[in-house]
Amino acid sequence: MRLVDAFAARSKRRPAFVPYVMAGDPDLATTEAVVRALARNGATAIELGIPYGDPLADGPTIAAAGARALASGITIEDVLGSVARLAPEIPSSIVLFTYFNPLDRYGLERFARDAARAGAAGAIVPDIALEESEELRAIFALHCIDVPMLVAPSTPPERAVKIAAASSGFLYIVSRLGVTGAASEPDFAPMRRQVAALRAATDLPLALGFGVSRPEHVRAVADDVDAVIVGSALIDALAGTSGDDAVAATERFVSGLFA
Amino acid sequence: MPIEPNARGYFGAFGGRFVPEVLVAALEELEAAMRGAFADEGFWAEYREVLRDFVGRPSALYPALRFLGADASVPLLFKREDTNHTGAHKINNTVGQALLARRMGKRRLIAETGAGQHGVATATVGAKFGLPVDVYMGELDVERQALNVYIMQLLGATVHPVSGGTKTLKDATNEAFRVWAAQVEESFYVIGSVVGAHPYPYMVREFQKVIGEETRAQCLERYGRLPSDVIACVGGGSNAMGIFSAFVDDPEVRLWGVEAAGEGVASGRTAAALGAGSVGVLHGSRSYLLQSERGQVIETHSISAGLDYPGVGPEHAFLKDSGRATYVPITDDEALAAFYDCAKSEGIVPALESAHALAFAKKLAAQRTSDALVVVNLSGRGDKDIAQVRALRERAEVRS
Ligand SMILES: Cc1ncc(COP(=O)(O)O)c(C=O)c1O
Numbered sequence: 001m002r003l004v005d006a007f008a009a010r011s012k013r014r015p016a017f018v019p020y021v022m023a024g025d026p027d028l029a030t031t032e033a034v035v036r037a038l039a040r041n042g043a044t045a046i047e048l049g050i051p052y053g054d055p056l057a058d059g060p061t062i063a064a065a066g067a068r069a070l071a072s073g074i075t076i077e078d079v080l081g082s083v084a085r086l087a088p089e090i091p092s093s094i095v096l097f098t099y100f101n102p103l104d105r106y107g108l109e110r111f112a113r114d115a116a117r118a119g120a121a122g123a124i125v126p127d128i129a130l131e132e133s134e135e136l137r138a139i140f141a142l143h144c145i146d147v148p149m150l151v152a153p154s155t156p157p158e159r160a161v162k163i164a165a166a167s168s169g170f171l172y173i174v175s176r177l178g179v180t181g182a183a184s185e186p187d188f189a190p191m192r193r194q195v196a197a198l199r200a201a202t203d204l205p206l207a208l209g210f211g212v213s214r215p216e217h218v219r220a221v222a223d224d225v226d227a228v229i230v231g232s233a234l235i236d237a238l239a240g241t242s243g244d245d246a247v248a249a250t251e252r253f254v255s256g257l258f259a
Numbered sequence: 260m261p262i263e264p265n266a267r268g269y270f271g272a273f274g275g276r277f278v279p280e281v282l283v284a285a286l287e288e289l290e291a292a293m294r295g296a297f298a299d300e301g302f303w304a305e306y307r308e309v310l311r312d313f314v315g316r317p318s319a320l321y322p323a324l325r326f327l328g329a330d331a332s333v334p335l336l337f338k339r340e341d342t343n344h345t346g347a348h349k350i351n352n353t354v355g356q357a358l359l360a361r362r363m364g365k366r367r368l369i370a371e372t373g374a375g376q377h378g379v380a381t382a383t384v385g386a387k388f389g390l391p392v393d394v395y396m397g398e399l400d401v402e403r404q405a406l407n408v409y410i411m412q413l414l415g416a417t418v419h420p421v422s423g424g425t426k427t428l429k430d431a432t433n434e435a436f437r438v439w440a441a442q443v444e445e446s447f448y449v450i451g452s453v454v455g456a457h458p459y460p461y462m463v464r465e466f467q468k469v470i471g472e473e474t475r476a477q478c479l480e481r482y483g484r485l486p487s488d489v490i491a492c493v494g495g496g497s498n499a500m501g502i503f504s505a506f507v508d509d510p511e512v513r514l515w516g517v518e519a520a521g522e523g524v525a526s527g528r529t530a531a532a533l534g535a536g537s538v539g540v541l542h543g544s545r546s547y548l549l550q551s552e553r554g555q556v557i558e559t560h561s562i563s564a565g566l567d568y569p570g571v572g573p574e575h576a577f578l579k580d581s582g583r584a585t586y587v588p589i590t591d592d593e594a595l596a597a598f599y600d601c602a603k604s605e606g607i608v609p610a611l612e613s614a615h616a617l618a619f620a621k622k623l624a625a626q627r628t629s630d631a632l633v634v635v636n637l638s639g640r641g642d643k644d645i646a647q648v649r650a651l652r653e654r655a656e657v658r659s
Contacts, residue, residue, distance in 0.1 A: 057279040101540045105554030152281035178441030
C-alpha cells in the first residue's frame with residue numbers, strides 16, 4: 001500500500017504508529033510474523049531494515065540486530081522476497097530502511113524496480129543527505145518508491161524547508177542529536193521549534209523518531225506530529241524471541257505503547 | 260597546485276558527503292571555519308610555529324646509502340617523518356585540527372584510532388592545548404596495542420573500547436562518527452587520515468602537505484632537481500597525499516602509493532583497497548573499498564595495523580583512475596624483510612607501515628639507473644611495532 005493511502009486510511013489512533021524491525025533477526029519467518037502482528041495492531045507503515053554491517057546512523061540495538069541478521073546470511077533479495085509475501089496481505093505500507101552502499105552495489109535502478117514489484121511503498125536511506133540524494137530520489141520516483149527524508153535538530157531552518165520539499169511519503173523528524181536507540185531520552189524541544197515551519201513547507205505527514213520508546217513519549221507528541229517511529233524499543237522487547245513468542249511480545253509491546 | 264575538490268567535495272568521481280543529516284550542519288560549520296582559517300596567514304603562522312617548536316620540523320631528507328646494498332647506484336632519500344614528536348606524520352594533522360578546533364571554540368576532541376598512532380597524536384595535542392580527548396578504538400586493537408593505550412591515558416585521554424563489528428579501526432571510526440553526531444555542538448572530530456566526508460580528505464591533506472613542500476624544497480636545494488620517484492605507503496592515505504601533493508603538477512615525478520597486500524592481493528587476507536577493491540561508499544565518501552558483492556565491507560588483514568583499513572581516501576581513487584599515481588601491493592613478508600633490512604643497514608627502525616614503502620623502493624631501484632632520485636616517505640618509527648615483530652620472530656623460531 002502506498003504511504004499516502006496508508007496515512008489517509010489510518011485508524012483514529014493518534015499519532016500513527018510506524019514501527020521498525022530488522023529483517024532476518026533472528027530469521028525471516030519470525031520477521032514476517034512480527035510484521036503481520038504489527039499490521040493487525042494498527043501500524044500505518046512498517047519500516048523493514050535491510051541489514052548493513054556499518055550502520056552510521058544506528059545505535060547499539062539496531063546495529064546488533066543487523067549483525068545478527070547478516071550472520072544468518074540475509075540478503076536484499078531475501079528481504080524483497082518477504083516484502084512480496086507480506087505486501088498483498090497487510091493494510092500497512094512497507095518502507096525499506098538501509099544504507100547507501102548495499103543499494104548502490106545492488107544497483108539503484110534495479111533496487112527501485114524490484115522493490116516496487118515486491119510491493120514496497122518507500123525506502124529510507126539515512127546516510128545520504130539532501131545533496132547526495134538527487135539521483136536516488138529521481139530513480140525511485142520513477143518506480144513510485146517514496147523516499148522519506150530526515151530533518152535533524154541541527155538542520156538549519158532554510159535547509160529543513162528544502163529537505164521537506166524533497167521528501168516523499170512522509171517527513172522523518174529526528175528527535176535528538178545522535179543515533180537511534182532507546183537508552184537515552186528523546187528530546188521534543190527541537191521538534192517543537194521546527195514543526196510549524198515544516199507544516200508550512202509540506203503537506204506530508206510528519207513522523208518523529210529516534211528514542212521514542214514509551215507510552216508517555218507517544219502521548220507527549222500526539223498534538224505535534226502525525227506519526228511516531230519506534231525501532232530500538234521494539235527490537236529490545238523482541239530480544240531472544242522467535243516465532244509465536246515474538247508475536248506475543250509484539251502484541252504486548254504495542255498495547256503497552258498506546259496504553 | 261594540489262588538486263582542489265569541487266564545491267561538493269569531489270575529486271573527479273570520488274569524495275562527497277554521505278552522512279546522516281545530523282552531521283551535515285557540523286560538516287558545513289567545519290568547512291566554513293576551515294576556509295576562514297586557511298585564508299588567514301595568522302593561522303598558518305601559528306601552525307608552522309607549533310610544527311617547528313613542538314613537532315620538530317622541518318624533518319630531514321636523509322640520504323640512505325646502505326639500504327639498497329653496497330653496489331647500488333640509485334640515490335635513495337628518506338623523508339624522516341619518523342623523527343617527528345610522537346614518531347609519525349600523524350601529528351602534523353592533529354596540530355592543524357586542534358588549532359582549528361580551538362579557533363571554532365570547540366571544547367572536546369574526538370578521535371578514532373587503529374594502531375593508536377593517531378590516538379596518541381590527538382591525545383598529545385589535547386594535552387598541549389588543554390582540550391579533553393576521547394579516543395575510540397576497536398576492542399581487538401585495545402588488546403593488541405596496549406602500550407599506546409597506556410600512553411594515551413598518560414596524556415590524559417579517555418580510551419573507549421569499541422565492541423561492534425570487527426572490533427578494529429573501521430568500527431572505531433563508525434563509533435567516532437556516532438559519538439560526534441550526539442555532541443556536534445561542543446566536540447570536534449579529529450579524523451586521522453584523508454578519509455571521511457568532505458571537507459576532511461581535503462583538510463587533512465592540507466595539514467600534511469608540509470611533508471611534500473619540505474621534500475620539494477630540500478631536493479631542489481640539495482640536488483638541484485626534483486625527485487624521479489616518490490614512494491609512500493597508503494592506509495587511508497594521509498602521509499602519501501602529504502608528500503604527493505607537492506609533485507602532482509610535475510608529470511616527470513612518478514608517484515607510487517604502496518598498499519598493504521597482507522598475504523597477497525588475491526588471498527582474501529589483504530588491505531589493498533585500490534588493488535583489490537571496488538568503488539563504494541564508506542565513512543562518508545565515495546572511493547575504492549574492500550567489499551563483498553553485496554556491498555558489505557570486508558574484514559581486512561595486514562601485518563601493519565596502520566594500513567589495516569578497508570577504504571582509502573578519495574583523492575587517491577582519483578589519482579589512480581587518472582593515472583597520475585600508481586598503486587602497488589607489498590605483502591606482509593616483504594614489509595617485514597624491509598623492516599629488518601632498514602634497521603640493520605641504516606640504523607633506523609621504521610614503522611611497519613613505512614616498511615611497505617621501503618620494500619617497494621628496493622623493487623623499483625632495481626629498474627632505475629644512477630640518474631634517478633628516489634624519495635621514500637618514512638612515515639613513522641617502529642618502536643610501536645617491536646613487541647609484535649619480536650613475537651613473530653619467536654613464533655617463527657619455534658616453528659623452524
Ligand atoms: C607510521 C604510519 N604510517 C602510515 C600510516 C597510515 O596512514 P596514512 O595512509 O593515512 O598515512 C599510519 C597509520 O596509523 C602510521 O602510523
